[in-house]
Amino acid sequence: MANKDKKDNILDPPSFPRLSEKQCRKLHWTSLEILERVGARLQLEEAIHLLKKAGANVTDGNLVRVPSNLVEKALTTVPKRLVLYDRLGNPVMPVEGRRCFYGPGSDCLNIIDHRNETRRKPVVKDLIEGVTLCDSLSNIDYVMSMLLPSDVDEAIADRYQMEAMLNHTTKPIIFVTYEFGGCLDAIKMAEAVMGGAEALRKNPMVACYINVPSGFLHNEDSLQKLLYLASKNLPSLYIPSSTAGITSPITSAGAVALDNAGALLGLVLSQLKREGAPVVIPGMSPGHLDMRTFVLTYIEPERGIAQAMAHFYGLPMFSLGGASESKTLDLQAVAEATLGLTAETLAGGNIIHNLGYLESGLTFSFAQLVICDEIVSWLKVFFKEFEMDDEALALDVIAKVGPDGQFLNTKHTLKHHRKRWYPNLFERATYESWLEEGGKTLTERTSERIELILTEHKPEPLPLKVKENLRKIVQKAKIG
Numbered sequence: 001m002a003n004k005d006k007k008d009n010i011l012d013p014p015s016f017p018r019l020s021e022k023q024c025r026k027l028h029w030t031s032l033e034i035l036e037r038v039g040a041r042l043q044l045e046e047a048i049h050l051l052k053k054a055g056a057n058v059t060d061g062n063l064v065r066v067p068s069n070l071v072e073k074a075l076t077t078v079p080k081r082l083v084l085y086d087r088l089g090n091p092v093m094p095v096e097g098r099r100c101f102y103g104p105g106s107d108c109l110n111i112i113d114h115r116n117e118t119r120r121k122p123v124v125k126d127l128i129e130g131v132t133l134c135d136s137l138s139n140i141d142y143v144m145s146m147l148l149p150s151d152v153d154e155a156i157a158d159r160y161q162m163e164a165m166l167n168h169t170t171k172p173i174i175f176v177t178y179e180f181g182g183c184l185d186a187i188k189m190a191e192a193v194m195g196g197a198e199a200l201r202k203n204p205m206v207a208c209y210i211n212v213p214s215g216f217l218h219n220e221d222s223l224q225k226l227l228y229l230a231s232k233n234l235p236s237l238y239i240p241s242s243t244a245g246i247t248s249p250i251t252s253a254g255a256v257a258l259d260n261a262g263a264l265l266g267l268v269l270s271q272l273k274r275e276g277a278p279v280v281i282p283g284m285s286p287g288h289l290d291m292r293t294f295v296l297t298y299i300e301p302e303r304g305i306a307q308a309m310a311h312f313y314g315l316p317m318f319s320l321g322g323a324s325e326s327k328t329l330d331l332q333a334v335a336e337a338t339l340g341l342t343a344e345t346l347a348g349g350n351i352i353h354n355l356g357y358l359e360s361g362l363t364f365s366f367a368q369l370v371i372c373d374e375i376v377s378w379l380k381v382f383f384k385e386f387e388m389d390d391e392a393l394a395l396d397v398i399a400k401v402g403p404d405g406q407f408l409n410t411k412h413t414l415k416h417h418r419k420r421w422y423p424n425l426f427e428r429a430t431y432e433s434w435l436e437e438g439g440k441t442l443t444e445r446t447s448e449r450i451e452l453i454l455t456e457h458k459p460e461p462l463p464l465k466v467k468e469n470l471r472k473i474v475q476k477a478k479i480g
Contacts, residue, residue, distance in 0.1 A: 009138065011100040013383040016346040017311070018304030024312035027253065027305070031261040032068040039065035040216050040265055044223035050272045064265075071264050074271040075313060079278050082235055082316045084142065084172040085203040087193060087460070093141055093172055095280070095316040098348030101141040102322070102341075102376050104134060105354035106161075106176045106209070107148045108364035112329060114447045119328075119363060122147035127164045129454055133366055135169035136457040139376040142172040144209075144353060146364050156477045158182040159189075163470045166193050168459045173206045174237065174353070180224040183208055185473050187234065192469040193462065197232070207235040207280065209318070214242035215262030223269070230270040230277035237280040237318045237351070238266035243296055244288035252302040255286040260309055283307045283317025283349045295360050298323040299336040307347035319349025322372040323357035329367050329443055333358060337372050345379050367446040374425045381421045425449065 019027070042048050042062050052058045057065040084093035093101050111122040130146045145161035152160050158177040165173045166189055173190075177183045186206070194200040208229055212222045222238075229236040240262030242248035244255040263281040270277045285306045287296045298320065310317035321344035324336040337355070344352045354361070355376075356369030386392075397412045407413050425445055427434060434440075440448075462470075 009380065010094070011345065011380045011383055012098055013100065013345050013348060015098065015348065017308050018347065019308035019312075021312070024308055027257055027260065027309060028312065030257040031264055032071060034215070034258060034261040035066040035071065035265060036068055037065070038216075039063050040218060040262065042218045042223060043220040044218075044227075046227060047218070047223045047269055050227075050269060054268075054272055066265055066268060070268050070272075074264075074268045077271045077275045078267055078315065079276060080314045080316075082207075082278050082280065083204075084207065084235070085205045086172060087166070087170040087205055089194075089203050091203075093351075095350045098311070098350075100345050100349060100352055102352050102355055102372070103140055103142040103174065104130070104144050104146045104356045104364070104369055105323070105361065106144040106146065106174075108146060108357065108362060109148055110359070110363040111147060112358065112363060112365040112367070114365070114367045114450050117328070117443070121150040122364070123151040124149045124160055124164065127161060128168055130364070130366060130369075131165050131168040132457060132459055133369065133450065133453055135171060135459045136453045137370065137373040139373045139380070140171070140355070140369070142174055142351070143169050144174050145176060146356065146369075153478065156182070156474070159185055159474045159477045162186045162189050163474050166190070166470060167462055167467065170460045174209050174351070175206055176209050176211070177225070180221050180228070181477070183225045183228065185477055187229075187232070189470050189473055192466055192473075201233050204235055204278075207237055209237045210239065210266075212238065212240040212262055212266070214247040215240045215258035215260070215265075216242075216247070218262065218265065226266055226270055227273045230273040230279075233274060233277055235278040235280065236270070238263060238270070239280075239282050239318055240266075241282075242286045244286045245291070246289055248286050250288060252285055252305055255288070256305045256309065259286055260306070278316075280316045280318050280351065281310055281313070283310045283319035283347075283351075295325070297325065298354065298357065298360050299325055299340050301343075303340075303343050304347045307344075307349050310350075311348060317350045319344045319347070319352045320354050321345075321349065321352045322355030322368075322375075323361065324368070325360050327359050327363070329358070329365055329371075329446075333365075333368055334371060334442075337368065338375055341372065341375055341379060345383060366450050367443060370446050370450060371425060371442070374423060378421065378423075 042064050081096040083091045086092045110119050127147050134140045134143045175186050190206045191197050191200045210222050210225050240259040244250050248255040248258045270279045321340040322337045324333040326332040355372040356364050358365050
């Protein structure tokens, strides 16, 4: 589905900060002290060399302590705004300020089949259906892989994911790769689609999500991707993802301080490699390990701290919402998706991902994704500024109708009634009408809508030559 002019559909919610400026400054200083006094382990010689040359202190081979002046300088050169383009060359995601954009997550090991509600391993066909679904949903702004297909070689499954996304949507893509070679191939594929390296740089339709182990540990693969993307002036999402209670403190403030230190280190490295390279930082607090179940949580009320820090820096952020810990599409799943999406929107999260996640990120549900699309459509109306002009206040119409009239047959009602919010899934009929239509549950209605979309929606196809080039890159990875 071609992303046309979506300016009216971009959500820019009012401010609801969880931290004061004083608290943000204290957390920032804590992160600086972590970098300067404690340091972090880096597992790439090039990254260590860049930091050492710039004035960082390196001991014990790869323990790097970064002075605060390097961070402060990097914060002056990194772009405050990132614009992602669609496959057709349209700027559709101006990521800045409090603007919110919504999309799925990546790499779930299981899928809830909407046709029979069973949990199973996904295959490439599921991946293609998921991307097609995302392409059709008007409140899904970008695409991620959603699923890890089980019917291909897992070592190169990321190439199949990228091929499917580029073929079956025109929307911006946030991709994940399992090793550095996958990142190289993903960029080659995106360049083939956009018409070359320079065309992709000018109109970036992809960004790479780099999942870093923690603020303390920057592994070789993550650093290679970061520096490579910076060298090409392409956007990266450098996201330390510690687990509170294991790889970071159990307290939210301490966990965010450590992951924020890691994000700032990535920021410094990107700017040392190439000043002005675009980087997105965390806008989600580290998940904590539920000590009762030993499950890493996705939905908890201790939210908003990382988002406040990103706003403090004025930088684009990567946030999390629309996920659930529930194992199936039930009341808990919808409740947690609603809570998460509302909280992230209030916090002004920019790139809000994981819509459709169940089972703490292990399972994906197309039905949950479609319900999240409906929830986001409601939120966009809720947070939209009310019109208060003469036409909206309708004083002339009120005076004309008067106490003894009604508004149903007025031109004003005819003109404006379609502007109200109408749901695609949520039921509003009378009980009798609902029964006459089959008395279908939300799950049943959602499944029917998914089938209708998959039957009728045809994504904008790539030229045959480009498709062949993508297939060659996948085949080469398969052979090599």
